[in-house]
Amino acid sequence: MQISMPIRTPSLVSRRRLLEEKLIGLHKWTDLKQVKQVHAQILKANLLQDLSVAPKLIAAFSLCHEIALAVNVFNQIQQPNVHLYNTLIRAHVRNSQPSQAFATFFEMQSKGVYPDNFTYPFLLKACSGHSLYPMVQMIHTHIEKFGFCSDIFVPNSLIDSYSKCGSFGVNVARKLFMVMGQRDVVSWNSMISGLVKAGELGEARHLFDEMPERDTVSWNTILDGYVKAGEMNKAFELFEKMPDRNVVSWSTVVSGYCKAGDMDMARMLFDKMAVKNIVPWTIIISGYAEKGMTKEAISLYDKMEEAGLRPDDGAVISILAACAESGLLGLGEKVHASIKRTKFKCRTSVSNALVDMYAKCACLDKAYSVFDGMARRDAVSWNAMLQGLAMHGHGEKALQLFSRMNEEGFAPDKVSFISILCACSHAGFVEEGLQYFYTMERDYGIIPEVEHYGCVIDLLGRGGRLKEAFRLVQSMPMESNAIIWGTLLGACRMHNAVDLAGEVVDHLIKLEPSDVGNFSMLSNIYAAAGDWDSVSNVRLQMRRIGIQKPSGSSSIEVDEEVHEFTVFDKSHPKSDKIYEMIDRLVQDLKQVGYVPKAYQ
DNA sequence: ATAGGGTTAG
Numbered sequence: 349m350q351i352s353m354p355i356r357t358p359s360l361v362s363r364r365r366l367l368e369e370k371l372i373g374l375h376k377w378t379d380l381k382q383v384k385q386v387h388a389q390i391l392k393a394n395l396l397q398d399l400s401v402a403p404k405l406i407a408a409f410s411l412c413h414e415i416a417l418a419v420n421v422f423n424q425i426q427q428p429n430v431h432l433y434n435t436l437i438r439a440h441v442r443n444s445q446p447s448q449a450f451a452t453f454f455e456m457q458s459k460g461v462y463p464d465n466f467t468y469p470f471l472l473k474a475c476s477g478h479s480l481y482p483m484v485q486m487i488h489t490h491i492e493k494f495g496f497c498s499d500i501f502v503p504n505s506l507i508d509s510y511s512k513c514g515s516f517g518v519n520v521a522r523k524l525f526m527v528m529g530q531r532d533v534v535s536w537n538s539m540i541s542g543l544v545k546a547g548e549l550g551e552a553r554h555l556f557d558e559m560p561e562r563d564t565v566s567w568n569t570i571l572d573g574y575v576k577a578g579e580m581n582k583a584f585e586l587f588e589k590m591p592d593r594n595v596v597s598w599s600t601v602v603s604g605y606c607k608a609g610d611m612d613m614a615r616m617l618f619d620k621m622a623v624k625n626i627v628p629w630t631i632i633i634s635g636y637a638e639k640g641m642t643k644e645a646i647s648l649y650d651k652m653e654e655a656g657l658r659p660d661d662g663a664v665i666s667i668l669a670a671c672a673e674s675g676l677l678g679l680g681e682k683v684h685a686s687i688k689r690t691k692f693k694c695r696t697s698v699s700n701a702l703v704d705m706y707a708k709c710a711c712l713d714k715a716y717s718v719f720d721g722m723a724r725r726d727a728v729s730w731n732a733m734l735q736g737l738a739m740h741g742h743g744e745k746a747l748q749l750f751s752r753m754n755e756e757g758f759a760p761d762k763v764s765f766i767s768i769l770c771a772c773s774h775a776g777f778v779e780e781g782l783q784y785f786y787t788m789e790r791d792y793g794i795i796p797e798v799e800h801y802g803c804v805i806d807l808l809g810r811g812g813r814l815k816e817a818f819r820l821v822q823s824m825p826m827e828s829n830a831i832i833w834g835t836l837l838g839a840c841r842m843h844n845a846v847d848l849a850g851e852v853v854d855h856l857i858k859l860e861p862s863d864v865g866n867f868s869m870l871s872n873i874y875a876a877a878g879d880w881d882s883v884s885n886v887r888l889q890m891r892r893i894g895i896q897k898p899s900g901s902s903s904i905e906v907d908e909e910v911h912e913f914t915v916f917d918k919s920h921p922k923s924d925k926i927y928e929m930i931d932r933l934v935q936d937l938k939q940v941g942y943v944p945k946a947y948q
Numbered sequence: 949a950t951a952g953g954g955t956t957a958g
Binding site for chain 1: 949950951952953954955956957958
């Protein structure tokens with residue numbers, strides 16, 4: 349290598365040549381420190397205005413998630429060309445800021461710089477990550493007007509973007525695919541992947557069979573189709589007869605078994621993998637975490653780090669989400685520690701995942717400290733924090749945060765209102781909650797959805813205003829669902845409204861005929877009212893229908909082990925002793941004046 | 949072009 353040759357006094361020319369050699373791979377660098385060093389060297393050598401150097405620097409900053417630095421470099425260039433604009437558009441896309449990407453596109457046009465074959469695919473990528481159907485259409489119009497369809501790369505991107513915009517988009521993609529004069533393997537793969545995403549597995553399989561030639565990506569795509577449809581037998585059959593299997597193929601089946609809850613099979617395949625990158629580790633760790641198998645999840649996380657793999661943003665977000673769902677504080681803290689070891693600041697979505705995890709694990713102070721330390725917050729950050737406060741009964745604090753959100757200029761969205769209404773109902777602020785519900789549409793232009801009605805029904809129900817709640821269910825502009833009736837049933841139990849409960853359960857069993865929870869709730873209500881005939885009647889009904897579906901469960905983490913339990917749970921070997929203990933506790937509670945809502 | 953990716957009422 350020339351670089352390692354001893355050079356004592358490099359002339360300006362050779363120094364410049366050395367720098368140029370370094371710059372060849374610059375656009376792929378991910379180490380911010382190194383990129384900053386080279387940036388300084390470029391400035392010193394007066395190379396920044398060189399239009400083959402600046403795009404590489406922008407790309408490198410973008411790969412380090414330093415979009416501000418990338419924009420800064422761009423703004424210093426006196427005469428940006430298409431290539432430079434394309435690089436900035438790509439940087440915005442990578443940073444999940446489609447609106448910035450489009451702003452750059454419009455600026456470029458106003459400066460008289462014409463887009464090229466690369467501009468449109470980048471812009472289309474910006475849309476497909478966010479399903480911006482109208483934007484895809486707009487670009488499509490541009491492309492047809494300027495006639496860029498000759499390059500197969502462009503129509504392929506169109507098919508990919510359209511097919512990621514819901515079922516209507518898939519139709520457009522299908523038509524484009526049909527009229528394409530020339531197709532390569534990417535065209536076929538894009539179309540098949542779109543059909544798989546839209547749930548059209550049959551048609552996807554048909555195209556797969558018709559393809560003139562298939563590569564590993566084609567096989568992986570159709571394999572994922574079976575995995576997404578939950579058809580693990582067919583998926584595994586396909587996996588075994590694939591001509592070539594790569595990391596993606598293996599990861600796909602491992603993920604399928606995780607989703608199906610077959611952790612043994614998932615683990616067996618995972619252990620068999622010869623080549624592993626961060627993705628399969630993420631899949632298996634999240635899989636264990638989701639099932640509450642803390643020990644396995646933590647031990648694999650340690651093994652992953654021992655193997656020298658650092659979790660990237662995707663891994664962190666995915667594992668933290670699984671921790672949040674199952675309440676695995678221990679693993680969540682471990683992930684947080686890994687982040688703190690390697691990064692000074694995280695991307696907004698990573699901090700959001702941390703806030704959500706801490707909030708769901710009831711560590712509200714830690715959630716708050718991450719939230720307060722964030723450089724930039726988006727709607728998700730506010731909503732995760734609001735929801736955490738609401739969920740754990742801190743109604744007052746949730747409302748305070750809601751005001752702060754408004755003061756700082758963040759418009760609450762429909763999710764924020766779910767949290768606010770939930771906060772009011774858990775804190776017993778019935779009138780305030782109703783007022784917030786009314787302001788939604790009036791002041792913020794957000795049309796209440798079934799979830800919001802659900803919160804208000806809970807609000808009224810908990811507040812004892814059962815009749816109003818019931819009337820609201822009947823007068824809402826949309827169909828009621830099992831969650832709504834379940835909410836109402838919970839309220840009936842709380843206020844011993846026996847007659848109404850029977851009526852509610854009638855609706856409920858039509859929607860969830862095999863859910864034990866509904867029956868046990870009804871039986872509790874009759875028991876609380878001392879109506880033992882009705883209790884045995886419900887029991888009889890339960891047996892007649894035959895209950896297959898397990899009811900909802902609660903879980904608690906003790907000594908790094910998650911314990912899960914359901915209503916009437918008798919599965920624990922010491923369950924007699926446990927119920928004895930509960931009896932004693934209830935007796936003690938009664939002595940100090942507690943009246944149990946349902947007890948038998 | 950294919951695998952993992954924050955917030956949503958009981």
